[in-house]
Amino acid sequence: MAGRGRIFALLALVAxxxxxxxxxxxxxxxxxxxxxxxxxxxxxxxxxxxxxxxAAFAGSEAVAAAFPDHEVLTQENVPExxxxxxxxxxxxxxxxxIIFATSFGHLGPAVEVAKRHxxxxxxHQGGLEPEPMDNFGTYFGTVYEPVYEAGIAAGAASQxxxxxxxxxxxxxxxxxxxxxFHLGARSxxxxxxxxxxxxxxxxxxxxxxxxxxxxxxxxxxxxxxHQDCTKTIVETAEAAGAFSVGYHADASALAPGGWLVGSVWxxxxxxxxxxxxxxxxxxxGSPYDGDFRVGLRTGDNPFVLTxxxxxxxxxxxxxxxxxxERFRAGGSPFDGPVADQQGAVRxxxxxxxxxxxxxxMDYLAEGVIGEIPG
Amino acid sequence: xLEAVLVGAVRGGTSILYxxxxxxxxxxxxxxxxxxxxCMLVGALGAYATAVSTGSLALGLVVxxxxxxxxxxxxxFVVLERHANQLAxxxxxxxxxxxxxxxxxxxxxxxxxxxxxxxxxxxxHRLPFVGPVLFDHDLLTYASxxxxxxxxxxxxxxxxxxxxxAAGERDEVLHAYGRSPKRLRYLAVLSCGGLAGLGGxxxxxxxxxxxxxxxTVGRGFVAVGLVIFAAWDPRRAVAGAYLFxxxxxxxxxxxxxxxxxxxxxLTALPYLLVIGVLALFARRRVHAVPEGLRKVFESGxxx
Numbered sequence: 062m063a064g065r066g067r068i069f070a071l072l073a074l075v076a077x078x079x080x081x082x083x084x085x086x087x088x089x090x091x092x093x094x095x096x097x098x099x100x101x102x103x104x105x106x107x108x109x110x111x112x113x114x115x116a117a118f119a120g121s122e123a124v125a126a127a128f129p130d131h132e133v134l135t136q137e138n139v140p141e142x143x144x145x146x147x148x149x150x151x152x153x154x155x156x157x158x159i160i161f162a163t164s165f166g167h168l169g170p171a172v173e174v175a176k177r178h179x180x181x182x183x184x185h186q187g188g189l190e191p192e193p194m195d196n197f198g199t200y201f202g203t204v205y206e207p208v209y210e211a212g213i214a215a216g217a218a219s220q221x222x223x224x225x226x227x228x229x230x231x232x233x234x235x236x237x238x239x240x241x242f243h244l245g246a247r248s249x250x251x252x253x254x255x256x257x258x259x260x261x262x263x264x265x266x267x268x269x270x271x272x273x274x275x276x277x278x279x280x281x282x283x284x285x286x287h288q289d290c291t292k293t294i295v296e297t298a299e300a301a302g303a304f305s306v307g308y309h310a311d312a313s314a315l316a317p318g319g320w321l322v323g324s325v326w327x328x329x330x331x332x333x334x335x336x337x338x339x340x341x342x343x344x345x346g347s348p349y350d351g352d353f354r355v356g357l358r359t360g361d362n363p364f365v366l367t368x369x370x371x372x373x374x375x376x377x378x379x380x381x382x383x384x385x386e387r388f389r390a391g392g393s394p395f396d397g398p399v400a401d402q403q404g405a406v407r408x409x410x411x412x413x414x415x416x417x418x419x420x421x422m423d424y425l426a427e428g429v430i431g432e433i434p435g
Numbered sequence: 436x437l438e439a440v441l442v443g444a445v446r447g448g449t450s451i452l453y454x455x456x457x458x459x460x461x462x463x464x465x466x467x468x469x470x471x472x473x474c475m476l477v478g479a480l481g482a483y484a485t486a487v488s489t490g491s492l493a494l495g496l497v498v499x500x501x502x503x504x505x506x507x508x509x510x511x512f513v514v515l516e517r518h519a520n521q522l523a524x525x526x527x528x529x530x531x532x533x534x535x536x537x538x539x540x541x542x543x544x545x546x547x548x549x550x551x552x553x554x555x556x557x558x559x560h561r562l563p564f565v566g567p568v569l570f571d572h573d574l575l576t577y578a579s580x581x582x583x584x585x586x587x588x589x590x591x592x593x594x595x596x597x598x599x600x601a602a603g604e605r606d607e608v609l610h611a612y613g614r615s616p617k618r619l620r621y622l623a624v625l626s627c628g629g630l631a632g633l634g635g636x637x638x639x640x641x642x643x644x645x646x647x648x649x650x651t652v653g654r655g656f657v658a659v660g661l662v663i664f665a666a667w668d669p670r671r672a673v674a675g676a677y678l679f680x681x682x683x684x685x686x687x688x689x690x691x692x693x694x695x696x697x698x699x700x701l702t703a704l705p706y707l708l709v710i711g712v713l714a715l716f717a718r719r720r721v722h723a724v725p726e727g728l729r730k731v732f733e734s735g736x737x738x
Contacts, residue, residue, distance in 0.1 A: 109544045258690040259698035265652050266643030275691040278439050293645045430693035
């Protein structure tokens with residue numbers, strides 16, 4: 062009797078203490094106190110992959126420099142599985158109040174974490190939010206704008222009229238990139254073809270080398286890619302005397318003869334602005350509390366074109382500038398009419414699709430050679 | 436297209452071939468080394484980092500072989516001295532290799548290296564069809580052409596090879612002759628590590644001329660499977676390695692030609708092929724297993 066009573070008292074004491082401590086309340090993202098909050102970043106790969114993750118990491122360093130009072134937590138090599146949830150929970154436990162999940166496949170886990178923690182603001186890079194949430198938002202740059210411009214350079218430079226694209230997975234962003242590249246090339250050479258090969262890996266240098274070689278075997282003389290690590294393909298193209306168009310990283314030093322142009326991420330300003338908005342308490346209802354896409358028509362695209370290489374003529378440079386102007390004025394690389402490989406019209410004449418529509422692209426444009434895995 | 440596929444088969448299969456030859460030696464002596472993947476990674480980073488830092492590819496090869504042997508030594512110690520379960524130890528060694536190379540390789544990702552360039556054999560490389568397939572590759576690939584027959588000769592025509600095979604079949608015989616099975620197994624496992632390191636070096640400094648984390652993506656494990664496919668015969672390991680990498684090359688060539696086949700299916704093809712052949716020839720393989728290996732699955736300990 063005495064023993065059981067003591068346990069009861071102990072339990073009651075613990076319960077009282079728990080309610081006292083935990084009574085802080087779960088505020089929504091806007092009114093949570095973020096003055097001491099840490100800022101967490103998740104990357105799917107290593108910080109020095111010379112590509113996607115390196116750019117995101119550089120963005121996180123910009124945030125650390127801009128907000129010295131808020132510790133920045135980073136975790137690399139976070140797989141696109143439930144493991145990402147664990148990593149985010151870990152960061153929240155350490156005091157993170159704002160979290161950036163930077164890889165496409167982190168979307169599911171990020172949404173779950175956001176639902177469980179209404180007081181934490183979760184940002185996802187590249188996805189679309191499944192439902193409106195006060196403490197969750199996605200952001201991305203319109204990658205296909207500089208890719209279209211790069212396509213112009215490729216189409217003008219190609220001697221054989223055949224371009225090659227080494228892709229990883231057939232996600233909407235990749236398909237949009239392939240189509241943008243092809244349509245840009247087509248605007249200078251209506252007979253150009255773009256052959257796309259899917260490697261099923263974001264970075265496997267051996268497969269990349271084989272894929273690039275197999276494309277070069279087909280008389281293709283311009284190679285581009287949507288991969289996380291970009292060096293191998295650029296070097297393989299250079300060794301074969303073909304032109305290269307870069308992605309994610311400026312690899313011009315690797316291809317002094319064949320580098321046409323590339324596109325790189327410059328996340329710093331965007332990340333800093335998002336964090337500032339959150340810290341000011343004005344996240345809810347801001348453009349970042351939703352699917353934020355910034356492109357040339359709405360502001361400064363964080364995905365920018367590198368300097369033009371020696372193989373790009375002045376006329377081509379002028380065409381690229383004209384395209385950029387068109388986008389700033391509200392146009393899109395996918396201005397209609399755009400037809401798919403079967404000839405069906407996907408974007409009617411006169412229409413300019415929204416970012417939402419483009420990021421759900423599920424077809425390859427007419428003139429692209431390749432299969433989307435069903 | 437057949438020529439392009441065969442060229443890709445030889446080019447991509449060299450690294451797997453080296454690893455398979457190493458694993459054959461090890462399994463013939465009665466030790467399964469699942470850490471071959473880790474040894475390949477160590478070899479790849481070792482060769483690449485050395486070449487980047489010192490500019491010497493030869494030194495890179497030395498570092499690769501030594502590094503592979505060092506990691507394999509860990510496996511040998513744990514299995515032969517401490518009698519750990521071979522499969523578990525091998526996986527541990529793999530993860531150790533993966534972790535170490537990912538950590539140490541961070542600053543080498545994406546750096547340039549002047550790797551092994553293709554060296555066309557004068558005259559022969561112009562032969563139609565056979566020329567590009569056999570005579571226009573890098574030095575390590577040419578060396579691999581010799582490696583398979585040399586390994587076969589060492590295993591089946593020398594006394595050390597005989598003793599090594601005896602260690603894998605029935606080590607009581609060795610005790611009767613006064614030879615130490617343990618020393619032979621050490622030799623076998625270290626050779627496995629060295630050859631796997633060489634395979635990794637070819638991958639990083641000749642084929643891809645790049646380094647990234649987990650660069651081998653399972654090639655070491657494919658090599659382990661191929662050893663069974665080859666019925667523990669080094670000569671058939673050549674066929675297995677080229678079959679696998681040929682399927683990989685076929686996948687990419689078909690995509691590049693616009694064949695209407697799902698890329699996911701094509702990516703799975705090499706693995707399906709190896710599984711299929713293993714299934715077809717299973718019965719014959721069962722008899723070819725070195726007897727000593729059965730002990731690995733029964734009690735997990737080997738002396």
